[in-house]
Amino acid sequence: xxxxxxxxxxxxxxxxxxxxxxxxxxxxxxxxxxxxxxxxxxxxxxxxxxxxxxxxxxxxxxxxxxxxxxxxxxxxxxxxxxxxxxxxxxxxxxxxxxxxxxxxxxxxxxxxxxxxxxxxxxxxxxxxxxxxxxxxxxxxxxxxxxxxxxxxxxxxxxxxxxxxxxxxxxxxxxxxxxxxxxxxxxxxxxxxxxxxxxxxxxxxxxxxxxxxxxxx
Amino acid sequence: xxxxxxxxxxxxxxxxxxxxxxxxxxxxxxxxxxxxxxxxxxxxxxxxxxxxxxxxxxxxxxxxxxxxxxxxxxxxxxxxxxxxxxxxxxxxxxxxxxxxxxxxxxxxxxxxxxxxxxxxxxxxxxxxxxxxxxxxxxxxxxxxxxxxxxxxxxxxxxxxxxxxxxxxxxxxxxxxxxxxxxxxxxxxxxxxxxxxxxxxxxxxxxxxxxxxxxxxxxxxxxxxxx
Numbered sequence: 507x508x509x510x511x512x513x514x515x516x517x518x519x520x521x522x523x524x525x526x527x528x529x530x531x532x533x534x535x536x537x538x539x540x541x542x543x544x545x546x547x548x549x550x551x552x553x554x555x556x557x558x559x560x561x562x563x564x565x566x567x568x569x570x571x572x573x574x575x576x577x578x579x580x581x582x583x584x585x586x587x588x589x590x591x592x593x594x595x596x597x598x599x600x601x602x603x604x605x606x607x608x609x610x611x612x613x614x615x616x617x618x619x620x621x622x623x624x625x626x627x628x629x630x631x632x633x634x635x636x637x638x639x640x641x642x643x644x645x646x647x648x649x650x651x652x653x654x655x656x657x658x659x660x661x662x663x664x665x666x667x668x669x670x671x672x673x674x675x676x677x678x679x680x681x682x683x684x685x686x687x688x689x690x691x692x693x694x695x696x697x698x699x700x701x702x703x704x705x706x707x708x709x710x711x712x713x714x715x716x717x718x719x720x721x722x
Numbered sequence: 723x724x725x726x727x728x729x730x731x732x733x734x735x736x737x738x739x740x741x742x743x744x745x746x747x748x749x750x751x752x753x754x755x756x757x758x759x760x761x762x763x764x765x766x767x768x769x770x771x772x773x774x775x776x777x778x779x780x781x782x783x784x785x786x787x788x789x790x791x792x793x794x795x796x797x798x799x800x801x802x803x804x805x806x807x808x809x810x811x812x813x814x815x816x817x818x819x820x821x822x823x824x825x826x827x828x829x830x831x832x833x834x835x836x837x838x839x840x841x842x843x844x845x846x847x848x849x850x851x852x853x854x855x856x857x858x859x860x861x862x863x864x865x866x867x868x869x870x871x872x873x874x875x876x877x878x879x880x881x882x883x884x885x886x887x888x889x890x891x892x893x894x895x896x897x898x899x900x901x902x903x904x905x906x907x908x909x910x911x912x913x914x915x916x917x918x919x920x921x922x923x924x925x926x927x928x929x930x931x932x933x934x935x936x937x938x939x940x941x942x943x944x945x946x947x948x
Contacts, residue, residue, distance in 0.1 A: 561843050586846035593847040599840040603862050612858075613848035659848045 517663060517695045518602070521557055521567030523719075525550060530719030531562075540689055540696045542710035544703065550719040551699045552596075555665045558697070559593045562585035569663055571695075592661030596668040598652035600640040606651045607636035613659040626654045629691075630684060646677035652683065655689065663695040670705055682708055725915055728895055729903040730922060736811060736886075736899060737879030740818035744826045744875050747819075749868070752830040753856075774824040778884025781820055785889045789816065814899060817885035822875035829874065833867025834860065866941050873934045877927055916935045 517536040522529060528652055530550040534541070543551045556562040560576065563583050569576040570590070577583045602610050610623055627633050630650040635643055644650070649669055656664060666685075670678045686709060689696055700706055706713045715722045755767065773781050789796045789807040799805045807813045837860050845855045861868075883901040890897040892906055900923050907916040 559843075559847055561846075586843070587849045587851065589847070590849065591847055593844065595840050595844060599838065599844045601841055601844075601859060601863075612845070613850065655844075655848070661847075 507551065513540070516572055517558070517697075518568065518570045519554075519558065521554075521564035521569060523550075523553065523557065523562075523564045525553065525719060528718045528720075530554070532714075532716065532719070532721050534714060534721065536695045536712075538693045538695055539711035540685075540698060540709055542706035542713045543699045543716055544701065544706050544713060545716040547701065549716045551716055552667055552712045554716070555593070555667055555699060558663075559591050559665055560584065560589050588663045590659070592656035592659060592664045593665045594649075594652050594656055594664070594669050596671065598640075600648055600652055600655070602640050604637055606632065606647075609640070609651055610636075610654045610658050612655065622660070623654070623658045625709060626657055629687070630654050639691055644677075645672045646674075646681060648683065649673065649677075649681055653684070653688070655690070661694065664692075664697070666696065666698045668699055668701070670700065670702070678705075685709060725918055726895075729898045729900045729919070730896075732811060732814075732902075733880050733899040733923075736818055736882075737876050740815045740822060740879045741826075741872060741876045743815070743819050744822050744879075745758050745868075745872055747823060748826040748830040748871065751827055754833045756831055770827050771824045773821050778821065778882075779888065782817065782885035782888025785813070785817060785820065785885060786849055789813065789889065792798040794916045808889055809893060811890065811897055811899065813883070813890040814886045817889050818879040818882045821882055821885060822878040825878055826871040829871025830864070830868050833864035833871070836867060837863045866915065866938060870934060873930055877930050880923065880926065 510579070519536075520533040522531050524530075527548075528550075530553060532550075532554055532641065541641060543554065545551055553562060557564050560583060566579050568578045570578075571589070574589075575581065575584065576589055600606075601612070604612065610627065611618075612618075614620070615621070627636065632647065632650050632654060632655060635647055640648060640651070649672075653669075669685075670681055673681060682705070684696075685696075698705070698709060755763065774860065786808065787793050789799075791797075791800065791806070791808065796807060799807065807816060840857050841863065842855050845859050850858075880899075881901055882899070883905065886897075886899060887902060887905075892898060892902050900904075900919050903917050904919045904923070907913075907919065
């Protein structure tokens with residue numbers, strides 16, 4: 507399965523960004539671990555994910571993954587499309603006019619080898635949902651479809667923004683197990699934003715708490 | 723059929739061509755304006771929307787000023803191509819275009835803004851090119867709003883009167899659209915003919931709006947919005 511070369515993945519983040527109420531200042535390195543970002547709402551957690559994905563740009567600093575420079579003061583930021591970072595948005599942002607299957611296969615070209623996605627849908631237990639539209643499936647099912655969509659593109663790292671916030675306790679436990687299993691198989695850096703201490707403690711190898719833009 | 727139907731066919735032709743042009747212009751304009759902030763953006767938007775609040779005669783006057791035989795564009799077209807806009811059906815298309823552009827632009831810009839930026843950002847993180855994102859995500863999701871704008875623009879084009887009369891005039895068989903046919907039949911005391919055209923154009927308008935409402939409802943159900 508994908509990720510056999512994942513051990514060479516290393517994310518470096520050292521950025522500063524002026525936000526409305528405070529300055530965000532974060533530095534860390536991440537190997538093939540799960541990092542949980544915790545902290546109160548509005549502390550800059552999602553902004554940090556957006557900077558790594560390329561949706562927002564820091565004011566200064568550097569972001570690189572596996573030697574590939576995403577952002578630095580001296581160069582033009584790398585385009586989002588080139589970063590190969592999987593991003594699971596809060597509420598999952600599934601394309602509403604596509605079925606689950608079309609969502610998952612969206613990043614693959616015509617005639618692409620589907621063995622990887624077949625394995626994914628099996629692993630995540632979503633084979634029965636493939637013909638359904640996002641509004642026809644539950645929150646937990648959406649989460650798994652969105653995860654399959656992100657992983658279908660074979661990302662070099664995963665960003666998860668509050669992936670469990672809309673789930674009930676039972677579904678959350680199941681999704682925890684799936685994430686642990688995916689991480690064990692893929693061996694890529696994963697950053698998980700959560701405001702729940704239990705999510706962080708159960709899943710993460712490391713926890714960074716961000717308060718007012720500062721890692722504490 | 724008791725009356726010559728050429729005004730009806732001419733109105734359809736003018737509204738169809740104008741709607742096609744308005745569609746292309748609005749997509750390009752709305753896409754550009756929604757994605758960029760620049761000095762003078764509000765002024766440009768105000769100019770696009772101006773025909774909404776101006777009397778049709780003012781629009782007609784401006785078009786004659788530009789496209790008339792002594793207007794800057796009119797002179798160029800005459801000199802370079804031997805081509806005249808005034809008193810032709812193309813003049814009516816231009817009048818129709820100018821008055822329906824604000825409606826279409828507003829609908830299209832609102833439809834684009836309604837498309838959640840997260841969908842486009844997800845697609846970017848999946849490595850999808852901007853053109854493919856527009857073709858497969860932005861445009862299809864904005865389509866209900868764009869389509870509503872198209873229908874309204876078509877209806878506005880069918881009903882255009884004041885500016886059309888000023889730039890295209892009333893030449894039966896050449897520039898006589900349904901609204902002009904109604905006015906001149908009434909002026910000449912041919913009330914039955916005027917009533918015939920009133921019934922035709924009202925029925926068409928009612929059919930268009932009813933169908934649009936039905937289509938919107940059906941589309942909302944399909945996307946899980948209801």
